Amino acid sequence: MSSPLGNYFVDRDQPPLSSEEEEVVRQFHDLYYRRWIAKADTINLSWFGHHVLKCPLDLWIYQELLVRARPDVVIETGTKFGGSALYLAMILDQIGHGRVITIDIEVQPDRPAHPRISYITGSSIDAGVIAQLRQAVGRQRAMVVLDSDHCAAHVYEEMIAYSPLVQAGDYLIVEDTNVNGHPVWPDFGPGPMEAVDKFLSENDDFVIDQRCERFLMTLNPRGYLRRNELGTTLG
Numbered sequence: 001m002s003s004p005l006g007n008y009f010v011d012r013d014q015p016p017l018s019s020e021e022e023e024v025v026r027q028f029h030d031l032y033y034r035r036w037i038a039k040a041d042t043i044n045l046s047w048f049g050h051h052v053l054k055c056p057l058d059l060w061i062y063q064e065l066l067v068r069a070r071p072d073v074v075i076e077t078g079t080k081f082g083g084s085a086l087y088l089a090m091i092l093d094q095i096g097h098g099r100v101i102t103i104d105i106e107v108q109p110d111r112p113a114h115p116r117i118s119y120i121t122g123s124s125i126d127a128g129v130i131a132q133l134r135q136a137v138g139r140q141r142a143m144v145v146l147d148s149d150h151c152a153a154h155v156y157e158e159m160i161a162y163s164p165l166v167q168a169g170d171y172l173i174v175e176d177t178n179v180n181g182h183p184v185w186p187d188f189g190p191g192p193m194e195a196v197d198k199f200l201s202e203n204d205d206f207v208i209d210q211r212c213e214r215f216l217m218t219l220n221p222r223g224y225l226r227r228n229e230l231g232t233t234l235g
C-alpha cells in the first residue's frame with residue numbers, strides 16, 4: 001500500500017538552521033538528556049504504564065515510518081521494560097498488520113504481554129539468536145531497531161547481522177547515536193554514531209533519512225537508515 005500522505009514530510013522550503021539556531025537545539029538536547037534520559041531507572045516517560053527509554057519526538061517518527069512502510073515484522077534489540085515494544089505493537093494494532101520480536105539478555109519483571117509481541121532472551125549478536133530471527137523473518141519485510149548495548153563494536157556487529165533482513169525502502173534504525181558528544185555524554189567512548197559511520201563507509205545500500213530528524217531534536221542523529229539498493233538519493 002502506498003503512503004496515504006505521500007511525500008508529506010519533505011519541506012524543501014525550510015532554510016538550513018543558522019549557527020545560533022543550531023546552538024539552541026544543541027543546548028536543549030543537552031538539557032533534555034540530562035534531565036530525562038540519563039536517569040534511565042527513574043525514567044519519566046511511559047506508554048500505557050510501561051517505561052520507554054525514548055524521546056516522544058522519536059516515537060512520533062516511528063509511528064510515521066510504521067504507517068508508511070507497513071513492515072511485516074519489527075525487530076528490536078534491547079527490550080528493557082518493554083514499553084517501546086508495546087508502543088510499536090499498539091501502532092501495528094491500528095495499522096492492522098505486523099508483529100514485534102524483541103531481544104534482551106535480561107528479563108525485566110512486568111514486561112507487557114501483547115499478542116503481537118514475542119520476546120527472545122539472549123544476546124542480539126548470538127549466532128543462535130540471529131539464526132532464529134532469520135528463520136522468523138524469512139522473506140517478510142522487516143524494520144530493525146538497534147537499541148541494546150551501545151558500544152560501537154557491538155552496534156556495528158548488529159548492523160552487519162541485521163541489515164540483510166531489511167529490504168529496499170525499509171528502515172534500519174540505530175538508537176542513541178547522540179552519545180559520545182553527538183551532542184551528549186561526551187565521555188561515552190565510541191558508540192552507535194561511530195558504528196553507523198563505519199558501516200556507511202563500507203555499504204552503499206543504506207542512506208541516512210534526514211527527514212526523520214526534522215523535529216530538530218532526535219536521540220538518533222544520522223541513525224534513521226533507509227535501504228536504498230538502487231543507489232539513488234532520497235528526495
Ligand SMILES: C[S@@+](CC[C@H](N)C(=O)[O-])C[C@H]1O[C@@H](n2cnc3c(N)ncnc32)[C@H](O)[C@@H]1O
Pocket residue numbers: 051052053054076077078079080081082083084103104105106122123124125147148149
Ligand atoms: C536502552 S535499553 C532498551 C530500551 C528500550 N528499547 C526502550 O526504548 O525502552 C538497552 C537494553 O539492552 C539490553 N542489552 C544489553 N546488551 C545486550 C545484548 N548483547 N543483547 C541484547 N540486549 C542487550 C539491556 O539489558 C537493556 O535492557
